[in-house]
Amino acid sequence: MSDREALRLDFLRSAGLADAARAPLPGDASTRRYERLTTPSGASLMLMDQAPTAESRPCDPSWTPEQRYAHGWNAIARLSAGRIEAFAAVAAHLKSLGLSAPEIVAVDAPNGLAVIEDFGDALFARVIADGADPAPLYRAAVEALAVLHAAPTPGVLTGPAGDWPLLTYDQTALQGGADLFVDWLPKLIPALSFDDAAVAEWRAAWAPITAAGEAGAAVMAHRDYHAENLIRLDGQTGAASVGMIDFQDAVKAHPSWDLHSLLQDARRDVAPELEALALDHYFALRPETDREAFMAAYAGLAALNEARILGIFARLIARDGKPRYVAFMPRMWAHLNANLQAPGLEAVAAWMDRHVPEEVRR
Structure with missing residues:
Protein backbone atom coordinates (compact mmCIF):
# COMPACT_ATOMS: atom_id res chain seq x y z
CA MET A 1 0.00 0.00 0.00
CA SER A 2 1.34 3.43 -0.93
CA ASP A 3 1.72 6.20 1.64
CA ARG A 4 -0.90 8.19 -0.26
CA GLU A 5 -3.40 5.35 -0.07
CA ALA A 6 -2.77 5.04 3.65
CA LEU A 7 -3.59 8.75 4.03
CA ARG A 8 -6.78 8.30 2.05
CA LEU A 9 -7.86 5.36 4.20
CA ASP A 10 -7.14 7.24 7.43
CA PHE A 11 -9.06 10.25 6.16
CA LEU A 12 -12.09 8.19 5.14
CA ARG A 13 -12.02 6.41 8.49
CA SER A 14 -11.96 9.72 10.37
CA ALA A 15 -14.86 10.96 8.24
CA GLY A 16 -16.94 7.90 9.11
CA LEU A 17 -16.65 6.54 5.59
CA ALA A 18 -14.39 3.54 6.08
CA ASP A 19 -17.11 1.22 4.77
CA ALA A 20 -17.87 3.23 1.63
CA ALA A 21 -17.29 1.52 -1.72
CA ARG A 22 -14.77 3.39 -3.84
CA ALA A 23 -14.84 3.77 -7.62
CA PRO A 24 -12.10 5.87 -9.28
CA LEU A 25 -13.24 8.33 -11.95
CA PRO A 26 -11.31 8.86 -15.20
CA GLY A 27 -8.45 11.32 -14.87
CA ASP A 28 -8.14 14.65 -16.66
CA ALA A 29 -5.20 16.88 -17.56
CA SER A 30 -4.45 17.76 -13.92
CA THR A 31 -2.74 16.11 -10.95
CA ARG A 32 -6.10 15.88 -9.16
CA ARG A 33 -8.03 12.62 -8.90
CA TYR A 34 -11.56 11.74 -7.85
CA GLU A 35 -13.33 8.68 -6.51
CA ARG A 36 -17.06 8.14 -6.17
CA LEU A 37 -17.92 6.88 -2.71
CA THR A 38 -21.06 4.82 -2.09
CA THR A 39 -22.02 4.34 1.55
CA PRO A 40 -23.71 1.16 2.82
CA SER A 41 -26.98 3.14 2.91
CA ASN A 74 1.68 28.02 -10.34
CA ALA A 75 3.11 31.26 -8.99
CA ILE A 76 3.15 32.75 -12.49
CA ALA A 77 -0.25 31.82 -13.83
CA ARG A 78 -2.22 29.16 -11.99
CA LEU A 79 -1.96 31.05 -8.68
CA SER A 80 -3.93 28.71 -6.38
CA ALA A 81 -2.06 25.52 -7.40
CA GLY A 82 -5.40 23.74 -7.25
CA ARG A 83 -5.32 23.58 -3.45
CA ILE A 84 -8.14 22.03 -1.45
CA GLU A 85 -8.30 25.18 0.70
CA ALA A 86 -9.04 27.21 -2.43
CA PHE A 87 -11.80 24.83 -3.51
CA ALA A 88 -13.47 24.94 -0.10
CA ALA A 89 -13.30 28.74 0.13
CA VAL A 90 -14.63 29.30 -3.38
CA ALA A 91 -17.43 26.79 -2.74
CA ALA A 92 -18.46 28.69 0.38
CA HIS A 93 -18.57 31.98 -1.55
CA LEU A 94 -20.62 30.54 -4.40
CA LYS A 95 -23.09 28.99 -1.97
CA SER A 96 -23.41 32.30 -0.12
CA LEU A 97 -24.72 33.81 -3.38
CA GLY A 98 -27.33 31.08 -3.87
CA LEU A 99 -25.27 29.34 -6.53
CA SER A 100 -24.74 25.59 -6.57
CA ALA A 101 -21.36 24.35 -5.40
CA PRO A 102 -20.80 21.00 -3.68
CA GLU A 103 -21.16 20.83 0.07
CA ILE A 104 -17.87 20.09 1.84
CA VAL A 105 -18.57 16.99 3.97
CA ALA A 106 -15.07 16.52 5.36
CA VAL A 107 -11.72 18.12 4.62
CA ASP A 108 -8.04 17.55 5.41
CA ALA A 109 -6.38 20.51 3.74
CA PRO A 110 -2.75 19.79 4.81
CA ASN A 111 -2.95 16.42 3.06
CA GLY A 112 -5.05 17.63 0.12
CA LEU A 113 -8.14 15.53 0.73
CA ALA A 114 -11.84 16.33 0.83
CA VAL A 115 -15.16 14.54 0.71
CA ILE A 116 -17.72 16.58 -1.16
CA GLU A 117 -21.31 16.36 -2.30
CA ASP A 118 -21.85 14.32 -5.46
CA PHE A 119 -23.74 16.32 -8.07
CA GLY A 120 -24.10 13.27 -10.30
CA ASP A 121 -23.20 12.66 -13.93
CA ALA A 122 -25.48 15.07 -15.81
CA LEU A 123 -22.62 17.13 -17.20
CA PHE A 124 -23.83 19.69 -19.71
CA ALA A 125 -21.62 18.09 -22.37
CA ARG A 126 -23.06 14.65 -21.66
CA VAL A 127 -26.74 15.59 -21.60
CA ILE A 128 -26.34 17.66 -24.77
CA ALA A 129 -24.66 14.69 -26.48
CA ASP A 130 -27.65 12.60 -25.36
CA GLY A 131 -30.05 14.98 -27.11
CA ALA A 132 -30.87 17.74 -24.62
CA ASP A 133 -31.54 21.19 -26.03
CA PRO A 134 -28.38 23.19 -25.23
CA ALA A 135 -30.07 26.61 -25.22
CA PRO A 136 -31.72 26.36 -21.76
CA LEU A 137 -28.52 24.98 -20.28
CA TYR A 138 -26.39 27.81 -21.63
CA ARG A 139 -29.03 30.33 -20.62
CA ALA A 140 -28.88 29.04 -17.03
CA ALA A 141 -25.06 29.07 -17.11
CA VAL A 142 -25.13 32.73 -18.16
CA GLU A 143 -27.62 33.49 -15.39
CA ALA A 144 -25.24 31.96 -12.85
CA LEU A 145 -22.43 34.18 -14.14
CA ALA A 146 -24.67 37.25 -13.94
CA VAL A 147 -25.34 36.47 -10.25
CA LEU A 148 -21.62 36.03 -9.60
CA HIS A 149 -20.72 39.23 -11.44
CA ALA A 150 -23.34 41.31 -9.63
CA ALA A 151 -21.95 40.33 -6.22
CA PRO A 152 -19.12 42.12 -4.42
CA THR A 153 -15.81 40.35 -4.99
CA PRO A 154 -13.92 39.84 -1.73
CA GLY A 155 -10.15 39.89 -1.66
CA VAL A 156 -10.09 37.03 0.82
CA LEU A 157 -12.51 34.11 0.81
CA THR A 158 -13.42 32.19 3.96
CA GLY A 159 -14.22 28.49 3.87
CA PRO A 160 -14.21 25.37 6.03
CA ALA A 161 -10.49 24.82 5.38
CA GLY A 162 -9.54 28.42 6.24
CA ASP A 163 -9.12 31.72 4.46
CA TRP A 164 -7.87 31.91 0.89
CA PRO A 165 -6.79 34.99 -1.12
CA LEU A 166 -8.62 35.62 -4.37
CA LEU A 167 -5.73 36.78 -6.53
CA THR A 168 -6.08 38.91 -9.65
CA TYR A 169 -5.60 37.33 -13.06
CA ASP A 170 -3.08 40.06 -13.85
CA GLN A 171 -0.69 40.80 -16.69
CA THR A 172 1.94 38.40 -15.35
CA ALA A 173 -0.57 35.54 -15.22
CA LEU A 174 -2.17 36.34 -18.55
CA GLN A 175 1.14 36.68 -20.38
CA GLY A 176 2.48 33.57 -18.68
CA GLY A 177 -0.48 31.67 -20.10
CA ALA A 178 -0.02 33.09 -23.58
CA ASP A 179 3.68 32.19 -23.51
CA LEU A 180 2.79 28.49 -23.38
CA PHE A 181 2.13 28.87 -27.10
CA VAL A 182 5.68 29.95 -27.96
CA ASP A 183 7.17 27.56 -25.41
CA TRP A 184 5.41 24.37 -26.54
CA LEU A 185 4.23 24.63 -30.16
CA PRO A 186 7.80 24.18 -31.46
CA LYS A 187 8.15 21.02 -29.35
CA LEU A 188 5.10 19.58 -31.05
CA ILE A 189 5.82 21.02 -34.51
CA PRO A 190 9.62 21.09 -34.98
CA ALA A 191 9.29 23.22 -38.13
CA LEU A 192 8.25 26.11 -35.89
CA SER A 193 11.04 28.11 -34.29
CA PHE A 194 10.63 31.31 -32.28
CA ASP A 195 13.90 33.11 -31.50
CA ASP A 196 14.30 35.70 -28.75
CA ALA A 197 13.27 38.52 -31.06
CA ALA A 198 10.09 36.69 -32.07
CA VAL A 199 9.21 36.01 -28.42
CA ALA A 200 9.77 39.68 -27.57
CA GLU A 201 7.47 40.67 -30.44
CA TRP A 202 4.90 38.14 -29.21
CA ARG A 203 4.84 39.66 -25.76
CA ALA A 204 4.66 43.20 -27.10
CA ALA A 205 1.71 42.25 -29.30
CA TRP A 206 -0.22 40.88 -26.32
CA ALA A 207 0.67 43.73 -23.93
CA PRO A 208 -2.45 45.85 -24.64
CA ILE A 209 -4.71 42.82 -24.20
CA THR A 210 -3.11 41.73 -20.91
CA ALA A 211 -3.21 45.33 -19.63
CA ALA A 212 -6.91 45.57 -20.42
CA GLY A 213 -7.51 42.19 -18.81
CA GLU A 214 -5.86 43.28 -15.57
CA ALA A 215 -7.54 46.70 -15.58
CA GLY A 216 -10.96 45.10 -16.07
CA ALA A 217 -10.49 42.37 -13.45
CA ALA A 218 -13.52 43.03 -11.26
CA VAL A 219 -15.36 39.74 -10.64
CA MET A 220 -14.68 36.22 -9.46
CA ALA A 221 -13.98 33.97 -12.42
CA HIS A 222 -14.38 30.21 -12.17
CA ARG A 223 -11.60 30.12 -14.78
CA ASP A 224 -12.55 26.74 -16.25
CA TYR A 225 -16.22 27.38 -16.93
CA HIS A 226 -17.33 25.02 -19.68
CA ALA A 227 -19.74 22.20 -20.44
CA GLU A 228 -17.64 19.49 -18.78
CA ASN A 229 -17.46 21.39 -15.47
CA LEU A 230 -21.16 22.26 -15.25
CA ILE A 231 -23.79 19.79 -14.11
CA ARG A 232 -27.55 20.00 -14.62
CA LEU A 233 -29.25 19.77 -11.23
CA ASP A 234 -32.78 18.41 -11.27
CA GLY A 235 -35.25 20.15 -8.99
CA GLN A 236 -33.54 23.53 -9.36
CA THR A 237 -34.27 26.41 -11.70
CA GLY A 238 -32.33 29.30 -13.17
CA ALA A 239 -28.84 30.00 -11.87
CA ALA A 240 -29.19 27.45 -9.06
CA SER A 241 -29.74 24.64 -11.58
CA VAL A 242 -26.09 24.91 -12.66
CA GLY A 243 -23.91 22.67 -10.50
CA MET A 244 -20.35 24.03 -10.59
CA ILE A 245 -17.26 21.87 -10.06
CA ASP A 246 -13.49 22.23 -10.55
CA PHE A 247 -13.38 25.89 -9.53
CA GLN A 248 -10.29 25.64 -7.30
CA ASP A 249 -8.34 27.88 -9.69
CA ALA A 250 -10.80 30.78 -9.34
CA VAL A 251 -9.35 34.28 -9.62
CA LYS A 252 -10.47 37.89 -9.82
CA ALA A 253 -10.68 38.50 -13.55
CA HIS A 254 -12.39 40.37 -16.36
CA PRO A 255 -16.09 39.34 -16.50
CA SER A 256 -15.68 38.15 -20.09
CA TRP A 257 -13.33 35.33 -19.07
CA ASP A 258 -15.89 32.72 -18.05
CA LEU A 259 -18.19 33.69 -20.90
CA HIS A 260 -15.64 33.01 -23.63
CA SER A 261 -14.56 29.82 -21.84
CA LEU A 262 -18.18 28.66 -21.98
CA LEU A 263 -19.04 29.86 -25.48
CA GLN A 264 -15.75 29.15 -27.28
CA ASP A 265 -15.26 25.75 -25.70
CA ALA A 266 -12.09 23.78 -26.42
CA ARG A 267 -13.85 20.41 -26.26
CA ARG A 268 -17.17 20.85 -28.03
CA ASP A 269 -18.69 23.02 -30.70
CA VAL A 270 -21.04 25.81 -29.64
CA ALA A 271 -23.13 27.09 -32.52
CA PRO A 272 -22.45 30.76 -33.36
CA GLU A 273 -26.17 31.42 -32.99
CA LEU A 274 -26.12 30.01 -29.46
CA GLU A 275 -23.03 32.09 -28.59
CA ALA A 276 -24.86 35.21 -29.80
CA LEU A 277 -28.03 34.36 -27.87
CA ALA A 278 -26.07 33.68 -24.70
CA LEU A 279 -24.22 36.99 -24.97
CA ASP A 280 -27.48 38.84 -25.60
CA HIS A 281 -28.90 37.20 -22.47
CA TYR A 282 -25.89 38.27 -20.42
CA PHE A 283 -26.19 41.89 -21.52
CA ALA A 284 -29.93 41.86 -20.80
CA LEU A 285 -29.15 40.69 -17.27
CA ARG A 286 -26.31 43.22 -16.88
CA PRO A 287 -27.71 46.30 -18.69
CA GLU A 288 -25.16 48.65 -17.13
CA THR A 289 -22.38 46.90 -19.08
CA ASP A 290 -20.70 48.81 -21.91
CA ARG A 291 -21.23 46.17 -24.58
CA GLU A 292 -18.73 47.53 -27.09
CA ALA A 293 -15.89 47.71 -24.56
CA PHE A 294 -16.87 44.33 -23.12
CA MET A 295 -16.80 42.64 -26.52
CA ALA A 296 -13.41 44.13 -27.34
CA ALA A 297 -12.04 42.53 -24.17
CA TYR A 298 -13.98 39.34 -24.93
CA ALA A 299 -12.26 38.95 -28.32
CA GLY A 300 -8.81 39.79 -27.00
CA LEU A 301 -8.94 37.58 -23.91
CA ALA A 302 -10.61 34.75 -25.81
CA ALA A 303 -7.77 34.86 -28.36
CA LEU A 304 -5.20 34.85 -25.57
CA ASN A 305 -6.93 31.93 -23.88
CA GLU A 306 -7.02 30.00 -27.15
CA ALA A 307 -3.29 30.55 -27.65
CA ARG A 308 -2.79 29.40 -24.04
CA ILE A 309 -4.86 26.26 -24.57
CA LEU A 310 -3.05 25.42 -27.81
CA GLY A 311 0.17 25.59 -25.79
CA ILE A 312 -1.31 23.35 -23.10
CA PHE A 313 -2.49 20.83 -25.68
CA ALA A 314 0.95 20.85 -27.33
CA ARG A 315 2.53 20.18 -23.93
CA LEU A 316 0.08 17.37 -23.14
CA ILE A 317 0.87 15.71 -26.47
CA ALA A 318 4.63 16.34 -26.72
CA ARG A 319 5.64 15.98 -23.08
CA ASP A 320 2.94 13.87 -21.48
CA GLY A 321 2.18 11.45 -24.31
CA LYS A 322 -1.56 12.23 -24.51
CA PRO A 323 -2.31 12.22 -28.25
CA ARG A 324 -6.08 12.51 -27.77
CA TYR A 325 -5.64 16.27 -27.42
CA VAL A 326 -4.67 16.49 -31.09
CA ALA A 327 -8.38 16.24 -31.91
CA PHE A 328 -9.17 19.43 -29.97
CA MET A 329 -6.58 21.67 -31.63
CA PRO A 330 -8.41 22.47 -34.91
CA ARG A 331 -11.34 23.87 -32.91
CA MET A 332 -9.00 26.13 -30.96
CA TRP A 333 -7.26 27.29 -34.13
CA ALA A 334 -10.66 28.14 -35.64
CA HIS A 335 -11.63 30.22 -32.60
CA LEU A 336 -8.25 31.94 -32.51
CA ASN A 337 -8.26 32.73 -36.23
CA ALA A 338 -11.76 34.24 -35.94
CA ASN A 339 -10.90 36.37 -32.91
CA LEU A 340 -7.74 37.69 -34.55
CA GLN A 341 -9.96 39.50 -37.04
CA ALA A 342 -11.30 41.74 -34.25
CA PRO A 343 -10.10 45.34 -33.86
CA GLY A 344 -7.23 45.66 -31.43
CA LEU A 345 -5.66 42.33 -32.35
CA GLU A 346 -3.85 43.45 -35.48
CA ALA A 347 -0.38 43.09 -33.91
CA VAL A 348 -1.04 39.51 -32.81
CA ALA A 349 -2.53 38.64 -36.20
CA ALA A 350 0.53 40.09 -37.95
CA TRP A 351 2.84 38.09 -35.66
CA MET A 352 0.98 34.92 -36.59
CA ASP A 353 1.27 35.73 -40.27
CA ARG A 354 5.04 36.18 -39.91
CA HIS A 355 5.83 33.21 -37.70
CA VAL A 356 3.17 30.49 -38.04
CA PRO A 357 2.46 29.11 -41.54
CA GLU A 358 -1.19 29.04 -42.52
CA GLU A 359 -1.19 25.26 -42.90
CA VAL A 360 -0.36 24.94 -39.18
CA ARG A 361 -3.23 27.19 -38.14
CA ARG A 362 -6.08 24.83 -38.87
Missing part, protein backbone atom coordinates in the same frame (compact mmCIF):
# COMPACT_ATOMS: atom_id res chain seq x y z
CA GLY A 42 -26.62 3.94 -0.81
CA ALA A 43 -25.65 7.60 -0.47
CA SER A 44 -23.14 8.89 -3.04
CA LEU A 45 -20.27 11.26 -2.30
CA MET A 46 -17.01 12.27 -4.00
CA LEU A 47 -13.47 11.95 -2.68
CA MET A 48 -11.24 14.72 -4.04
CA ASP A 49 -7.53 13.99 -3.86
CA GLN A 50 -5.08 16.80 -4.65
CA ALA A 51 -1.72 16.01 -3.09
CA PRO A 52 0.01 19.33 -2.26
CA THR A 53 3.37 17.75 -3.11
CA ALA A 54 2.20 17.11 -6.69
CA GLU A 55 2.24 20.84 -7.43
CA SER A 56 4.61 23.74 -6.91
CA ARG A 57 3.68 26.39 -4.36
CA PRO A 58 0.66 28.66 -4.82
CA CYS A 59 1.34 32.31 -5.53
CA ASP A 60 2.06 34.42 -2.47
CA PRO A 61 0.12 37.71 -2.81
CA SER A 62 3.26 39.65 -1.82
CA TRP A 63 5.50 38.25 -4.57
CA THR A 64 6.77 40.46 -7.37
CA PRO A 65 6.60 39.21 -10.98
CA GLU A 66 10.29 38.29 -10.73
CA GLN A 67 9.65 36.23 -7.59
CA ARG A 68 6.71 34.55 -9.24
CA TYR A 69 8.82 33.47 -12.20
CA ALA A 70 11.44 32.15 -9.77
CA HIS A 71 8.82 29.99 -8.02
CA GLY A 72 7.45 28.37 -11.16
CA TRP A 73 4.26 27.89 -13.12
